[in-house]
Amino acid sequence: MSVAEPRRIVIFRHAKADWSQETDHERPLAERGRLDAAAAGRRLAETGISFDLALCSTAVRTRETWKLAVHELPHRPRTVYEERIYEASPGELITLLNETPEDVRDLVLIGHNPGVHGLADILAGSVEGDAGSRMNRHGFPAASFAVLTFDGSWKSLEPAGGTLVDFWAPFE
Template identity: 75%
Template sequence: MSVAEPRRIVLFRHAKADWPQVSDHERPLADRGRKDAAVAGRKLADSGISLDLALCSTAARTRETWKLAVQELPQRPKTVYEERVYEASPGELIAVLNELPDDARNVIVIGHNPGIQGLADILPGRSEGDARERMGRRGFPAAAFAVLSFDGSWKSLEPGATTLIDCWAPTE
């Protein structure tokens, strides 16, 4: 694959979590979160993006979100449970993405706010259609995702280097 081919990054916030008496890392999804995770998976499938790699936080709610969403995809990408995605800042997430091998073309990151939303805010230098306006109106609620595109190697990924192609959030 040539590094000139566009790459896709899907930034996916975990679905709505419950608040039982467990550590933050072990919080499970709420009933609504389980429903929204599956719907988000169907919306990802509808996007037509063939994902090569999933980087998922090790937190229970992100693992559960991904387990439900990936069942809706036509192909299951390789999944890596990455501790550095849990509670990561946008800069820390960029550092993780900068380490990806160039043969990974389309990657999804399943993580947490404020890092995922912050990354969705700073990576795009451009947007298609009304995607940025829609993301600005809705914010980045639980189970939302943004689809970004860029040219170049993963090492070249930095703020402003991508185009926001689309975003989706469940309805309240």
């Protein structure tokens, strides 16, 4: 792939977790979360994006979210479970994205707030349509995702380097 071709990043927040007695990292999805994760997967399928790579936090709720969402996609991408996503800041997530192999065009990152919302805000140097107002109005709720595009290599991705082209939340 040429670095001149636009790349896409989908920043996907895990679905609603249960407030069980488990440690935070081990919290499973709530029933509503399981339903919303599948709905998010159906909406991701509707975008027509064929992901080359999924980077997923190792937390139970993110792994369960991705398992339910990816089942709805026509193509299952290679998935890497990355512990650095758990509790990551937007800057740490950008560093992780900078390590993406150059043959990856479309990537989905499944993570946690406040990092994922911050990442979407920081990367969006421009916005198409009302995606930005919808994202900020809703506050990046559980099972929502933002779609951003950018030109260039993964190593060159930096703040304000992308365009926010879509935002979806389960109640829209």
